[in-house]
Amino acid sequence: MKAARVLAVRGATLFGVLIVSLLLVIVVLGATGVSDRMIDSLVNEQVRGLRQSLAQTIRDPDQLERVVSEQRQQLISFYGLDRPWYTRLPDMVWRVFTLDLGSARTLKSFEGSTRVSDIVLERLPNTIILVTSALVISAVIGLYVGVKLATRVGSRLDRAMSYLSAVSYALPTWWVGILLILVLSFQVRLFPFGGIISAPAPQDPLARALDVIWHAALPVATLVVASVGGWAYAVRTMVLNTAQEDFVTAARAKGLPENVVMRRHIIRVAAPPILTNIVLGLAASLGGAILTETVFNWPGMGRLYFDAIMALDENVVVALTFMFTVLYVVSRFVLEVLYIMLDPRVRY
Amino acid sequence: MKELLSSGSGKIGAAFFIALVIISIGVIVAYPANFGLRYWSNPVLWADNPQVAPPSWTNLFSSEKHLETKVFESTGQAERLSEPGATRIVYRFNLNYAADEAPSFTSLTVQNVSYQDRPPIIAVTVQRPDGKSIGLYQLIVSGPRPGEQPPFRRYYDTPFRVQLSGEPNVASAVSDFLEQQFSLPISDQDLLVKGVDQAVFGVPDGDGGFKVLKGNYTIRVDTLLYNQSDSVGHLKYVVGGSVFGLLGTDTLGRDLSVGLLFGFPVALFIGLVTSVVTTFIGTVTGIVSGYMGGKTDTVIQRASDILANIPLLPILIFLAFIVGQNLFLIILILIAFGWPGLTILIRSMVLQIRSGNLVEATMTLGASKSRIMFRHIFPQTAPFVFATMIFSTPAAILAEASLSFLGLGDPSLPTWGQILESGFQNGGVYVGYWWWILPPGLLIVITAMTFVLLALALEPVVNPRLRRVQ
Numbered sequence: 001m002k003a004a005r006v007l008a009v010r011g012a013t014l015f016g017v018l019i020v021s022l023l024l025v026i027v028v029l030g031a032t033g034v035s036d037r038m039i040d041s042l043v044n045e046q047v048r049g050l051r052q053s054l055a056q057t058i059r060d061p062d063q064l065e066r067v068v069s070e071q072r073q074q075l076i077s078f079y080g081l082d083r084p085w086y087t088r089l090p091d092m093v094w095r096v097f098t099l100d101l102g103s104a105r106t107l108k109s110f111e112g113s114t115r116v117s118d119i120v121l122e123r124l125p126n127t128i129i130l131v132t133s134a135l136v137i138s139a140v141i142g143l144y145v146g147v148k149l150a151t152r153v154g155s156r157l158d159r160a161m162s163y164l165s166a167v168s169y170a171l172p173t174w175w176v177g178i179l180l181i182l183v184l185s186f187q188v189r190l191f192p193f194g195g196i197i198s199a200p201a202p203q204d205p206l207a208r209a210l211d212v213i214w215h216a217a218l219p220v221a222t223l224v225v226a227s228v229g230g231w232a233y234a235v236r237t238m239v240l241n242t243a244q245e246d247f248v249t250a251a252r253a254k255g256l257p258e259n260v261v262m263r264r265h266i267i268r269v270a271a272p273p274i275l276t277n278i279v280l281g282l283a284a285s286l287g288g289a290i291l292t293e294t295v296f297n298w299p300g301m302g303r304l305y306f307d308a309i310m311a312l313d314e315n316v317v318v319a320l321t322f323m324f325t326v327l328y329v330v331s332r333f334v335l336e337v338l339y340i341m342l343d344p345r346v347r348y
Numbered sequence: 349m350k351e352l353l354s355s356g357s358g359k360i361g362a363a364f365f366i367a368l369v370i371i372s373i374g375v376i377v378a379y380p381a382n383f384g385l386r387y388w389s390n391p392v393l394w395a396d397n398p399q400v401a402p403p404s405w406t407n408l409f410s411s412e413k414h415l416e417t418k419v420f421e422s423t424g425q426a427e428r429l430s431e432p433g434a435t436r437i438v439y440r441f442n443l444n445y446a447a448d449e450a451p452s453f454t455s456l457t458v459q460n461v462s463y464q465d466r467p468p469i470i471a472v473t474v475q476r477p478d479g480k481s482i483g484l485y486q487l488i489v490s491g492p493r494p495g496e497q498p499p500f501r502r503y504y505d506t507p508f509r510v511q512l513s514g515e516p517n518v519a520s521a522v523s524d525f526l527e528q529q530f531s532l533p534i535s536d537q538d539l540l541v542k543g544v545d546q547a548v549f550g551v552p553d554g555d556g557g558f559k560v561l562k563g564n565y566t567i568r569v570d571t572l573l574y575n576q577s578d579s580v581g582h583l584k585y586v587v588g589g590s591v592f593g594l595l596g597t598d599t600l601g602r603d604l605s606v607g608l609l610f611g612f613p614v615a616l617f618i619g620l621v622t623s624v625v626t627t628f629i630g631t632v633t634g635i636v637s638g639y640m641g642g643k644t645d646t647v648i649q650r651a652s653d654i655l656a657n658i659p660l661l662p663i664l665i666f667l668a669f670i671v672g673q674n675l676f677l678i679i680l681i682l683i684a685f686g687w688p689g690l691t692i693l694i695r696s697m698v699l700q701i702r703s704g705n706l707v708e709a710t711m712t713l714g715a716s717k718s719r720i721m722f723r724h725i726f727p728q729t730a731p732f733v734f735a736t737m738i739f740s741t742p743a744a745i746l747a748e749a750s751l752s753f754l755g756l757g758d759p760s761l762p763t764w765g766q767i768l769e770s771g772f773q774n775g776g777v778y779v780g781y782w783w784w785i786l787p788p789g790l791l792i793v794i795t796a797m798t799f800v801l802l803a804l805a806l807e808p809v810v811n812p813r814l815r816r817v818q
Contacts, residue, residue: 013650013653013654013657014657016650016653016654017654017657017658020654020655020658021658021659021663024658024663025663025666028666028667028670028671029670032670032671034670162804163357163804166357166797166800166801166804167793167797167800169742169796169800170742170746170793170796170797170799170800171793171796172746172749172750172753172789172792172793172796174750174753175768175789175792175793178768178772178777178785178789179786179789181777181778182777182780182782182785182786186777186778186780187780193777193778283657283659283660283661286659286661286662287659287660287661287662287750290661290662290665290754291750291753291754294753294754295772295777305662305665305754306754306755309665309669309754309755309756310755314669314670317665317666317669317670318666320662321662321663321665321666324659324661324662325658325659325662325663328657328659329657332657
């Protein structure tokens with residue numbers, strides 16, 4: 001039952017991460033007075049709705065005004081706008097937690113809703129599609145290339161790849177995206193400049209899917225280029241480290257074929273540290289996704305971030321900061337579970 | 349150090365690093381202190397440059413020869429002629445016109461005029477290769493205001509700049525010139541729409557348009573002064589081209605090479621300060637945590653576990669957005685979330701070292717805890733710490749660039765990320781302003797690469813297992 005304990009500890013840490021980020025966000029919002037402004041707009045919005053519904057029943061304008069301002073006072077004290085910001089902390093944590101952040105200032109969802117939760121949540125799938133497909137592709141290429149390299153350490157190919165992976169560490173993801181647009185969209189006109197689907201979207205489901213894939217090709221390629229070098233290099237180093245262990249020599253001495261040694265004795269043992277590397281790179285690839293979406297106008301949460309910054313939409317920025325933290329924490333947890341499955345030392 | 353220089357990547361990295369440092373020092377010495385706000389973000393200073401012009405060396409690859417911007421200033425030889433009651437100062441600017449296109453604009457700037465009684469007159473005449481000449485423009489410096497005492501000083505604080513291409517008086521002069529010399533009736537308005545410079549630097553092509561007249565032009569600027577003590581401090585005549593300098597210009601006409609050069613010290617500053625401070629905090633907390641154990645260890649480990657796991661970019665975006673765009677704030681955040689990763693690694697190293705013979709021996713000799721930690725444990729981790737410091741430097745540079753690219757850069761300092769961002773914002777990617785987009789990104793990559801190469805060269809030092817293989 002050690003596995004459960006380990007998992008519980010990791011889960012608690014990740015929950016701590018979530019809470020600390022959330023507190024950080026809210027304390028900063030409160031201390032800078034931004035949270036006052038946000039609640040104020042929330043109150044105004046509700047008062048507006050109230051006035052409309054009351055106007056149906058109360059005919060006398062003076063009385064209407066009185067009732068409305070009474071309601072307004074109630075709302076203000078309900079939301080704690082008349083108290084200092086730190087007394088509202090728990091309330092605010094809950095509000096962010098449930099994405100109950102009122103409406104955005106100018107941004108709208110694709111269906112026209114101005115509610116922050118609608119805007120953010122409808123973009124979540126687009127981001128997940130982009131990041132996971134890039135992750136899977138980089139993982140496959142990285143594992144394959146990394147193992148290949150480890151079997152011929154010091155070869156010219158190995159040296160070239162280690163330089164290439166160094167380059168890919170130094171490459172800003174978004175700049176790669178810009179380069180791809182400049183070359184493949186502007187010069188060669190092979191791929192679209194951005195977006196997720198052509199302007200009159202094709203009706204046929206197959207054509208639709210192909211169109212999305214065509215649009216996703218460059219952003220996914222960007223993310224893969226930015227991370228595949230690191231993957232390959234991490235795999236190579238881990239495999240190499242394991243390959244020098246005595247039990248590998250022993251396995252070889254037993255006369256096992258090289259590919260069996262590689263598969264059963266090296267990769268199996270090197271897998272957990274490789275996974276650790278991926279875990280460490282996860283935050284970076286999420287960050288890369290924010291910028292890649294911006295460059296390619298991909299309608300996910302990253303592009304929304306950029307739009308919200310440009311439109312000075314605080315509610316949306318807060319919601320997105322929270323959402324990205326959640327996304328990170330959740331995927332981290334999935335990787336932790338995987339880790340426990342891969343590493344027998346944790347289980348027994 | 350020997351290890352570092354023994355490998356190829358180490359040599360290249362070290363050479364690049366030295367180059368970066370030299371350029372940065374040069375920039376710090378040469379650039380004014382408040383370059384960002386006073387110069388870079390001041391559109392007036394860049395008014396005489398062509399806008400979004402590609403670099404001039406693109407001429408080498410294009411069949412059509414583009415015009416390079418020429419700036420003539422009143423610093424050279426002047427002819428002084430005495431006239432009854434006045435002095436005439438004549439500047440002659442020679443322009444060998446070989447481009448296949450008309451100038452994108454021409455402008456005259458007058459600065460620091462002072463006079464006693466009658467306002468000086470400044471006149472611009474263009475003498476063309478076909479022997480004809482056009483009296484383009486005449487400026488009579490504004491007269492005394494009521495109650496003002498001589499000497500009258502004009503254009504001291506803000507220079508007087510006139511865009512000759514858009515000036516109605518110039519259009520009317522050129523219209524007259526075309527009428528007389530080429531019997532071409534064209535109204536001032538039409539001329540302004542077609543472009544005055546097309547006519548000044550060209551001949552009618554018989555199709556209602558103009559074709560460029562190549563050859564030697566002389567632009568003559570006359571200044572008429574009516575008193576011995578009158579003076580015109582500075583005159584500038586600019587023929588605006590469509591290519592510019594080594595790296596071209598942006599939409600404000602800013603010379604991109606100037607801004608990009610300024611990015612060198614800023615990038616190095618961000619990278620080095622962040623990595624040095626981060627490494628310092630990480631090492632100290634790691635050693636303390638690993639050696640002391642107990643509650644101290646638990647507290648430091650929990651804190652760094654949580655901090656190291658917070659996704660940096662969203663928090664960075666959030667803080668820069670809410671608190672404000674300030675370079676030091678950005679560096680502070682990068683440090684605050686950067687140290688815990690190292691703490692965790694150093695701690696695990698210290699745990700191994702602590703159980704070794706050396707520490708045990710020094711402990712028996714009665715060395716104090718801090719002495720053991722920093723005289724005996726630290727040196728064993730030092731190579732690793734040093735390599736980590738180098739390896740983490742590009743991360744800070746890239747993080748700042750990413751933030752700038754999202755429009756959250758420090759507006760008082762131009763950085764490579766910001767230049768790239770403005771290129772992207774202005775649609776540079778979609779219309780192909782490659783000279784605005786490629787160089788800043790390339791510089792970021794080269795700078796980051798420098799540190800990566802150094803770190804790569806240090807890897808065998810840090811990981812002796814690899815040394816065995818190579």
